[in-house]
Amino acid sequence: MYLLKMNEVSMEVDGKPLFQNVSIEVKENERVALIGENGTGKTTLIKGILGIESINNGQISCKVENYQIGYILQESDIDVQLPLKDWVMHDHPNYFHKVDLEAYTEQMQYSSHPIVIEKYNESLKKYLGLDGYQWEIKVEKLLHQIGLYPETWAIPFSKLSGGQKTKAKLTKMMLLNPKLIILDEPTNHLDLQTTEWLGHWLLNYKGTVLFISHERSFIDQIATSTYELTDNGTKRYSGGYSSFKKQKELELKTQTLQYEKQEQERKKLSQAIQQYKQWYVKASSKASVRDPYAQKKTTKHVKKYKAKEKALERLKENEITKPAENPTIKADITPGDFFAKDLIRLENVSKSYEKYLVIQDVNLHLERGDRLAVIGENGSGKTTLLKLMIGLIKPNIGEVKHHPQIKIGHFSQELQNINTTNTILDEIMEIPRMKQSDARNILASFLFRKEDVFKQISDLSMGEKCRIAFVKLYFSNANLLVLDEPTNYFDIPSREIIEEALVQYPGSIVMVTHDPYLLRKISNKVVSLKNKQANLYLGSYQEWEEHKMLSPKQQQLKNELERLELKYSELLASELDDDSLLNEIQSVKERIGFIQDKLNN
Template identity: 45%
Template sequence: MLIVKATDLRKEWDGLVLFENVSFEIAEGQRVAIFGRNGTGKTTLLKGLSGQTAFDHGSVHRHLPLEEWGWLEQHPEGVREQTVLNFVLSGSESRYALKLQLEELQRRMSREESAELLNRYGELHERYMQQGGYDWELQADKCLQRVKLDPGLWQQPFHCLSGGQKTRAQLARLMVREPKFIVLDEPTNHLDEETLSWLEQWLRQYAGTVLFVSHDRYFLDRTASAIYELTGQGGRMYPGGYSDYRKQKDIEWQSQEALYRKQEQAREKLMESIRRYQQWFHQAHQAAGQNDFLRSKAKKNVSRLKAKEAALERLERDRVRKPREEGSLRMQLKDRPFAAETLLRMEKVRFAYDGGRMIFQGLNANVNRGDRVAVIGPNGAGKTTLLRLMTGSLTPASGEVKHHPQTKIGYFAQELDQLNLDETILDSLLRLPEMTQSHARTILGCFLFSGDEVFKRIGDLSMGEKCRVAFLHLYFGGFNLLILDEPTNYLDIDTREKVEEALLEYQGALVLVSHDRYLLRNIANRLLILDGKEAKAFPGTYDEYVAKRRDAAYSAERRRQENEIGQLELKLAQLMAEPEPELEADRQQLMADIKRLRALLISLKQS
């Protein structure tokens, strides 16, 4: 069964074409990821499919009514003062409306006695019971617990939540509704590793259909059954996750390049034949004079010439374009030579925000030459705080953060608050010593800022563009220690991969906070793990850490299973030792209990 079908969609924005010639189908049970560069209109496409915005051309056929769609937005609107629990409940509109009416009647009944109010309350309560209202409220509580949203936040206004908490609340809202088709716009933004793993598992087990946008390559690999690549000129569906897509694109590139070379060789041969026949014709025509026989022979060369020219026209008409990459980031990060072993040392650091809980107490950590340290941990564990302590923008309550005199730190802040929002992109470079306008514009071109874009005010840029400006500052810094807080959060996948290449080639030390697991796997050679209480060093790669944790989780699960088997065996022995009941019903119940325990034990031992 088809869920939605899009045909020849086109959308313009401020007179510019975002995309055109977009056609695809989504079938029941698929998990389709829309993939493309920043600015190609992925969010606009999602909104158009759900009727929130209109396309300039084309049609959308929804084979499932919008009432059965679920939606996770980057920035939910109209819920600012709503409590988190009410936000989750309000996803089920009819039951939530009944709940609000019942609460209003309860308030009125507390102030006045009225048979009419009592009767009305009884009618609504009966309808609420028929719709499973109390089970639905219990389900909302369970879903909030499943997404690990602290019960202390449930009565807080939705707008007070962090980005990751808002995403979890939206996921809980979807889980309560259980729509047949869900649309997720950047669901992985701001989620910590534990919640990401949970979301991946939930989506793989989800019985409905999913359409989502994400730049998280690991997430795409683990959840997508197909990827629709969106470009300004159209799109194409690829089966599988990101790795499958990448392999197919590489094959397409190689095939197109081989076909292009073959056509170029054929074109050169035709051009050479045409030049040769033209030369023969002119020579034969001049030699023939008024001799009819020779003139007739010269005309044969004309026929051959015309045939070759027609073949060239056909080749030009069906010509394969030379494969080329779209404009991409070209970045090289230069480091400053550093001879000592340790760039930064933290000793017995204690830190707490004013009136807040203790973030660190007795923290010890080193950053040495050649280190590529990934700082990981759940949201709220203090990752950004740790980086700010390292840079010196925060001061510990006690303990020391020591920098070697030769250490020069480049800091990429998650909020990008180190940027001067009132400057233009070009001006931010021209204030550097000995920087000329021509050199600045050359460098800006490498960072995908060309033409009049260089005169844009930094405060007016998108988050992805601001990230590129922030990397510009690192480019010129000559730093030997880069401290990076979510450097790829707002970048499309192509740009993320270019940033990865630059970081891999960088010779200095790195300290990195990121939820991008592809980046962590490729960059980190050791980890610093925060759990909200302490920091633990792990002397290995991210993949080694995941494997060790998986083994530990398996061992813990195995121990739990063995304990459960032991308890069941004891219970079974106790039942079998009981005297035979006198009543037949009791005997049947005892045999049923024994049979059930035996079946459960066999299942546990075979798992």
């Protein structure tokens, strides 16, 4: 049974069509992802469902009462002075009984009047009947689980960080236990750990979910089906983002084959039409009243010519459009010559802000070719570590050493330095030795096509400005890119272009991001910040994910396996050829097999 159904819906913004032919069906207990490029109208569509904005055409049917719908919108930041904990509880029916009970409790401290005592007892009885104290425990437990600890509970909601506000909104919604949840970018400002926790909560939630997200790992974790929104409507795909991607690739392959077959048929028909025309002209010149055979031949050519023309018309009526090519980076990136092994060293580094210690006794060595992922919860010191590494701030204790030839490109600085009075093309042309033809090709690779390049930067969205900043950074001749949340504000196509660019980049990279897809694709080392300490893992983010899931005993076996595999390679490469060596090789091989079996089982 469906809970939410949309049929042939269209919407406009300021009189301009945004999308049309949108049909979506969300069944009970489904978790449906809504994806699409920035600007296609995903948030507007959600507002149409909620009745916040009007639809122009079509029908929306919802079998859930308004009070049973829990939702979070991107722009719903409210400037309120209520403390965090009170704001979270405020919309729950129990909250008003709690406030009443607290008021009578306070009166009891100053008065023992029978009416006051009676009112207090009535209020207490009602609150106990509602399991009010159990509800308060549930609130505090949920706040802890989502990462909002007691020291934040008295902070006014308006004073919270972006991540804290998102967590507060999620907690508030969860407490209401809605039947249908609608979320617009719920992972914005959340760290990896909280995003993962939210995913587990939604998987265990006994209800229906419709959500917008650009976080591909989150979509894979949550979605049972995915709708893609374009200006021409929606299409449903089974599963999460990885499944959607495979189905889209198959569609593209099928459409390409159909297009090629169509073009072959078009060419064949055009040639046949031309041939029959020539034969008709030739035959008609010979035909006369006295030559019935030539007349018959001419008529025959005309019929064939007309039949082929009709076949060509039918082909045009059912024309298959040429599939759009996926954009690829078409440029050679060559950072300045840099052959040294060491780029940056942090030795016994500690950093405090006033009396608050952020990181302590960090020792870190960045080498040429490193692609370092810096991970940790919000507030763990990731941005501070990046600023220390590139010299934007100084440590209180310890030393940061740079190779004299290092050239650092910093994403945040590049974004701040964009000249908003320029057009996109003018801004890119400021890159040294940049030709206009190269600039146009590069911009097309980063999804700025045709007349888009003449748009003024001041008129662009934040996501578009970030793309321009990335292009300038990418071609800045830097041999080290430092990226702090580079994919914020990016839709999925933009993220995939950035990923491709970073895979091709020949220099070193240090990056902070909450996008697991990007981390898995780019990193070859991981620094995990926890309890003011920096722990280095010599492996990719995907390997680190597997590593953190191992028990101490499993990790011990894995470490032994890596040592034995290295020893096995060295023994095989040995030039000695005697029985003792062969016996040792056999012994090591058997031990490797034994450990692999234990790990697999």
